[in-house]
Amino acid sequence: xxxxxxxxxxxxxxxxxxxxxxxxxxxxxxxxxxxxxxxxxxxxxxxxxxxxxxxxxxxxxxxxxxxxxxxxxxxxxxxxxxxxxxxxxxxxxxxxxxxxxxxxxxxxxxxxxxxxxxxxxxxx
Amino acid sequence: xxxxxxxxxxxxxxxxxxxxxxxxxxxxxxxxxxxxxxxxxxxxxxxxxxxxxxxxxxxxxxxxxxxxxxxxxxxxxxxxxxxxxxxxxxxxxxxxxxxxxxxxxxxxxxxxxxxxxxxxxxxxxxxxxxxxxxxxxxxxxxxxxxxxxxxxxxxxxxxxxxxxxxxxxxxxxxxxxxxxxxxxxxxxxxxxxxxxxxxxxxxxxxxxxxxxxxxxxxxxxxxxxxxxxxxxxxxxxxx
Numbered sequence: 001x002x003x004x005x006x007x008x009x010x011x012x013x014x015x016x017x018x019x020x021x022x023x024x025x026x027x028x029x030x031x032x033x034x035x036x037x038x039x040x041x042x043x044x045x046x047x048x049x050x051x052x053x054x055x056x057x058x059x060x061x062x063x064x065x066x067x068x069x070x071x072x073x074x075x076x077x078x079x080x081x082x083x084x085x086x087x088x089x090x091x092x093x094x095x096x097x098x099x100x101x102x103x104x105x106x107x108x109x110x111x112x113x114x115x116x117x118x119x120x121x122x123x124x
Numbered sequence: 125x126x127x128x129x130x131x132x133x134x135x136x137x138x139x140x141x142x143x144x145x146x147x148x149x150x151x152x153x154x155x156x157x158x159x160x161x162x163x164x165x166x167x168x169x170x171x172x173x174x175x176x177x178x179x180x181x182x183x184x185x186x187x188x189x190x191x192x193x194x195x196x197x198x199x200x201x202x203x204x205x206x207x208x209x210x211x212x213x214x215x216x217x218x219x220x221x222x223x224x225x226x227x228x229x230x231x232x233x234x235x236x237x238x239x240x241x242x243x244x245x246x247x248x249x250x251x252x253x254x255x256x257x258x259x260x261x262x263x264x265x266x267x268x269x270x271x272x273x274x275x276x277x278x279x280x281x282x283x284x285x286x287x288x289x290x291x292x293x294x295x296x297x298x299x300x301x302x303x304x305x306x307x308x309x310x311x312x313x314x315x316x317x318x319x320x321x322x323x324x325x326x327x328x329x330x331x332x333x334x335x336x337x338x339x340x341x342x343x344x345x346x347x348x349x350x351x352x353x354x355x356x357x358x359x360x361x362x363x
Contacts, residue, residue, distance in 0.1 A: 011207045026352065027267045029206035030345045036210035046211055054211035057204060058337070061327035062170050062295075063151045064202045067195035068266055069174040069288040073181060074188050074281055078255070085251030086286070089259055091297075093242035094290050094320050097263055098298045101234030101343075102307040102316030108226035109311060 004053040011036040137186065143194025150176040165296040170288070170324065202323070206265070209341035212330065216338035223311060230312075231343050234319035235350040238263035240358075258282040261351055262290040265322040268348040276359050287322065294321025295328035310335040318343030 015032030018024070024031065040046055072079070079086060136142040154172030161167040181191055192199070213220065220227065239260045246256040258278035261269040266287045273283035298317045307313055310333045317325035318340030326344050330337030 005204075008204045008207050011210075012203050015207070026349055027206075027265065027271075029203040029267070030265075030348055032203075032207040033210045033213075033341075033345060036207055037213055040210060040214040041217075046214060051211060054208035057201065057208045058212070058327070058330050061205055061330065062324055063148070063173075064198055064205055065170055065266075065288055065291060065324055065327075066147055066151055066173045066177070067192060067199040068284050069170060069292075070177045070181070070191060070195070071188060071281060072174060072285045072288075073178045075279075075285055078282065079285075082246075082251045082255050085246040085249035086255060086259065088249055089242050089245040089251070090262065090286065090289055090293055092245055093238060094263070094293050095297060095301055096241050097234050097238040097320035098294060098301055098316045099305055100237045101230050101319045102302050102312045103305060104233055105223075105226055105230035105315045106307050106309050106312035108229060109223045109309065112223065112226060 001049060001053060004047070004049040007050060008032075008036070008053065011039075137184075137190065140194035140197065143186075143191045144197055145194075146177065146180065147173070147195045147198050150180075165299065168292050168296050171292050171296075174288075202266070206323070209326070209345070212334060212338040213342055216335055219311065219335065220338065220342060227315060227339070227342065228346070230315055231319050231346045232350055234316070234343075235263070235347050235354065238320060238347075239351060239355050254279060255282070259286050261355060262286045263294075263320050263322060264348050264351045265344055268352055272352055272355055275356055288324070291321045291324025294325045298325065299328070299332075311339045314339030315343045319347045322347070 012029050012032040014035055015030070016028030018035075019026060019028045019031050150173040151169060153176060154167075154169035157172055158164070158167045158169045177191070180186075181188070239262075242262055243256050243260040246259050247253075251259075254277070257276050258273050258280075260276070260278070261272040261283060264272065264287065266284050269283050269287045270280035274280045294317055298321065299313070302313050302316060307316065314326075314329045314333070314336030317329050317336075321328075322344045326337060326340040329340035
């Protein structure tokens, strides 16, 4: 467990350093994800303890957004004043993005590989 | 409040323990309601936890910065969790490789749809310029979105809130919408929710199906990259 945590933090740190050094406009953790991914490809497999730690972290991923979400209390006044543009903008744009991206991906991947096993989905 | 209780309160509210614990308890309560409500997407546990916490902080007159001094320990784990997304991605790498071109085209289109439509809608409906800028990167994972917002002259802290709200909305309304539209491939469902609703969408996808989770995590990362590169460029071209 400790090994896995150390490795993940090292990837994140290396990602942050790389981003700062090169001035890339990617966040450090995303760069760290790419580094860890590259490492897994080189190694050709996922060590057990890293797999378990990742499953634990990702199994509770939505909890990690709660502190930033509570920041809504800093902007209640602005949100109240512009409630219509903000709520319509958020809802319509989010649904539109999901529809456009999902339809395009399904269409393109089915066209590319008509017999592929991509069509294995039942709905959630 | 008796003198004794007040002393305990002063002690507790000055240490990170109280607000860290409250964050976990509120989320557990939200998850409990979500499970009791037979996983109704409207009872989103993050939304419920945020409502509970904002109510508690407002009632006790606690500032957000006092709260965050405790909650930052949870917030910090977002970084390691993002790194850990390499694992589901690696497990599904063969599948991702096979549809690389479709993945890139779809994410690029989704990225532009997200920022342009949000900016245009807020502007058309009479929102202020600073709100329109702050909402443009709303589909991007919080740290990148805040950076983009600052670069374009928006309010980074407002952007963070809009990002979380987008994540909650996408994970609530995305799955029924995709079912309605006949989007049944797990890869397409994951990619769409990850592009539109970053980590919160990815969290939802991971709960349902590992293929969807891997595509969602990939979409979150690539959309962050695409928006960070394209939005400032568009902004310079059109303003």
